[in-house]
Amino acid sequence: MISRIVPTVILVTFGIVWLAPVYLLIVNAAKSPAEYNPRESWQITDWSLWANFQDAIRISGLGDSVVSTLIYATVAPLIAVIVGAAAGFAIVALRLKHGFWWFVFLFGGSIFPLQMIILPLFDGYTRVGLYDERLGMILIYTAISIPFAAFVMRNFFTGVSYNTFEAAVIDGANTWRIFTRMYLPMSGSALVAIFILQATFIWNDLLLGLTLSQSDEVRPIVTTLAGMQNTYGGAQLSTVLAAGIIVSLPTVILFLFTQRFFARGLALGQY
Numbered sequence: 369m370i371s372r373i374v375p376t377v378i379l380v381t382f383g384i385v386w387l388a389p390v391y392l393l394i395v396n397a398a399k400s401p402a403e404y405n406p407r408e409s410w411q412i413t414d415w416s417l418w419a420n421f422q423d424a425i426r427i428s429g430l431g432d433s434v435v436s437t438l439i440y441a442t443v444a445p446l447i448a449v450i451v452g453a454a455a456g457f458a459i460v461a462l463r464l465k466h467g468f469w470w471f472v473f474l475f476g477g478s479i480f481p482l483q484m485i486i487l488p489l490f491d492g493y494t495r496v497g498l499y500d501e502r503l504g505m506i507l508i509y510t511a512i513s514i515p516f517a518a519f520v521m522r523n524f525f526t527g528v529s530y531n532t533f534e535a536a537v538i539d540g541a542n543t544w545r546i547f548t549r550m551y552l553p554m555s556g557s558a559l560v561a562i563f564i565l566q567a568t569f570i571w572n573d574l575l576l577g578l579t580l581s582q583s584d585e586v587r588p589i590v591t592t593l594a595g596m597q598n599t600y601g602g603a604q605l606s607t608v609l610a611a612g613i614i615v616s617l618p619t620v621i622l623f624l625f626t627q628r629f630f631a632r633g634l635a636l637g638q639y
Contacts, residue, residue, distance in 0.1 A: 397609035404606045420610035424596075430611060432584045433592040436502060437571055440588060444509035445566035449559045451510075452517025457547050460525040461533045471522055478515040486579050493580055500582045508576055513566040524558045525551065564626055568619050589615050 396409055398417035405413075425431060455474055459467040489508070490499070498504030528551070536546045552559070570588070577591035584592065593615050596608050 393609055393613065397606060397613055399606045401604035401606055404604065416606075417610065420607050421614060423607045424611035424614060430589060430592060430614065433587055433589040436505070436586055437589040439502065440505055440509050441567040441570045444506050444513055444570060445563045447510045448513035448517045448566055449521075449562050451514050452519075452562065453521045453552060453555065453559065454547070455514075455518040456521030456523075456525045457551050459522055460528075461530070461546070461551065462543065471518065474518045475515050478512070478519075482512070482575055486575065490579050499580060500586050502586055504580060505576070505586065505588070508580065509566075509570050509573075513570075516566065517562045520558055520562055521555065524555055528554065560626060564622060567622070571619055 392409055394417075395412055396404065397420055398412070399414045400416040400419065403414040403416075455470070458464045459471050464470060493499040493504055498507065532550065533546060536550060541549070572590055573588055574590045574594060577588035578594070581587045581591065587595075593608070593611050596611060
């Protein structure tokens, strides 16, 4: 009996601790600006959540940012998973010459933190005319997504027997057919997991959006959210929190509907 109760109590305690910030976010986002008081952050004193949602959309211009971020979070991960899968296939199945060093070259793109390259990246973007352009944002998001995609897909394809590739060659299939008709379908869960992770990263990005974009039509949504709070007449905190809920909902919904594929894909990629 004790061995059952103790783990249950521990899990419930951790669950409450984890949900406490969510409770604070919702309760304070539901308060009208006139009723908001930091000393009463735990209390439900008002319920103006829908009105705060409307104010957040009207004040911040989240609509334009949502469209831009949807483009970034869809196009960049999609390109990254295709390129990563092709790289993993070439290294493992085609046994590319010096494949390990090609893999190190690809994965080396994720070694250096963004803070180290953000200044030369900004300088290069301004020189070539990619600053504050959607194309520029797609390019950088794709570039930082490819190393992780190549890493996972290389590990995944390592677990696929090489006899599969040899049997397809003997049957007369060319390389493109083997890749598109055999290797891609069998790696669907891994591709979905990579897409979800990279799309979530792009959706929640602040640093690149803050550095490489300026207009509301180009800025990612989290950058627009951060701009709602400033020294000179920023939005009320309850409105900012309501906007935070709006920004968080798409990723939460994405994980809820794809968690099975996500968990399966991560498990398949660990070889």
